Amino acid sequence: MDDDKLPPETKLTRTKRIWADAHKFITGKTERSDDERLPPGQHVVNDWPVLDLGKQPDISRDRWKLRIGGMVDQPLTLDWAAFMELPQTQARSDIHCVTTWSRYDNEWTGVATRDLLDLVGPRDEASHLMLHGYDGYTTNVPLADFAVADAIIVHSWQGEPLTREHGGPVRLVIPHLYFWKSAKWLGGIDFLGADKAGFWEENGYHMRGDPWAEERYS
Numbered sequence: 221m222d223d224d225k226l227p228p229e230t231k232l233t234r235t236k237r238i239w240a241d242a243h244k245f246i247t248g249k250t251e252r253s254d255d256e257r258l259p260p261g262q263h264v265v266n267d268w269p270v271l272d273l274g275k276q277p278d279i280s281r282d283r284w285k286l287r288i289g290g291m292v293d294q295p296l297t298l299d300w301a302a303f304m305e306l307p308q309t310q311a312r313s314d315i316h317c318v319t320t321w322s323r324y325d326n327e328w329t330g331v332a333t334r335d336l337l338d339l340v341g342p343r344d345e346a347s348h349l350m351l352h353g354y355d356g357y358t359t360n361v362p363l364a365d366f367a368v369a370d371a372i373i374v375h376s377w378q379g380e381p382l383t384r385e386h387g388g389p390v391r392l393v394i395p396h397l398y399f400w401k402s403a404k405w406l407g408g409i410d411f412l413g414a415d416k417a418g419f420w421e422e423n424g425y426h427m428r429g430d431p432w433a434e435e436r437y438s
């Protein structure tokens with residue numbers, strides 16, 4: 221087949237392709253049967269441990285901004301008001317931390333990554349993302365994993381504003397990957413044309429981090 225003869229990929233078909241890719245990864249859902257719900261090597265906790273690099277940036281909602289750039293049609297910067305004007309999504313999911321604790325039934329509220337993707341329009345070449353926290357933390361994710369239906373950029377947990385220690389005012393939640401991929405104090409998202417290691421990935425952690433495949437270390 222001669223690819224040159226195909227019409228150029230439109231924004232709509234591109235979005236559909238990203239969603240189709242993402243569909244393969246809808247494995248971390250609470251609808252799994254009980255024996256499949258807990259990934260191998262994990263145990264359930266009822267509290268919510270705090271893990272970070274030892275600094276918890278103090279970012280008020282007034283100062284907070286989310287900058288989105290790289291390989292997108294429409295780079296943009298959202299402040300708190302613009303973020304809250306976007307469609308709000310609520311969803312429940314489980315947390316799986318690579319340090320072996322899992323926490324069930326977390327109720328998140330925020331902006332679905334899909335709604336954000338609609339807004340910025342990833343370009344054809346975009347395949348991975350680098351997420352940036354206000355503490356200097358970085359972590360990489362494949363675009364298809366970021367685009368799953370239950371990945372949310374959250375501002376609330378169990379109906380209350382996300383606390384500073386857990387990444388407030390705004391963090392990412394990607395339930396079907398280990399929690400280190402869910403950047404706290406989210407301030408930047410870069411769309412990349414190739415995979416690139418973030419902080420923990422440079423220090424031996426897996427580039428993808430699927431808990432059911434125990435992708436803990438590289």
Ligand SMILES: Nc1nc2c(c(=O)[nH]1)N[C@H]1C(S)=C(S)[C@@H](COP(=O)(O)O)O[C@H]1N2
Binds near residue numbers: 355356401403
């Ligand atoms: N900005 C930022 N995000 C981060 C981290 C961090 O140090 N900085 N730690 C990651 C790790 S290793 C984990 S397990 C979770 C912990 O989130 P929690 O403290 O809300 O449980 O956040 C992830 N996101």
Ligand SMILES: [Mo]
Binds near residue numbers: 318
């Ligand atoms: Mo972690």
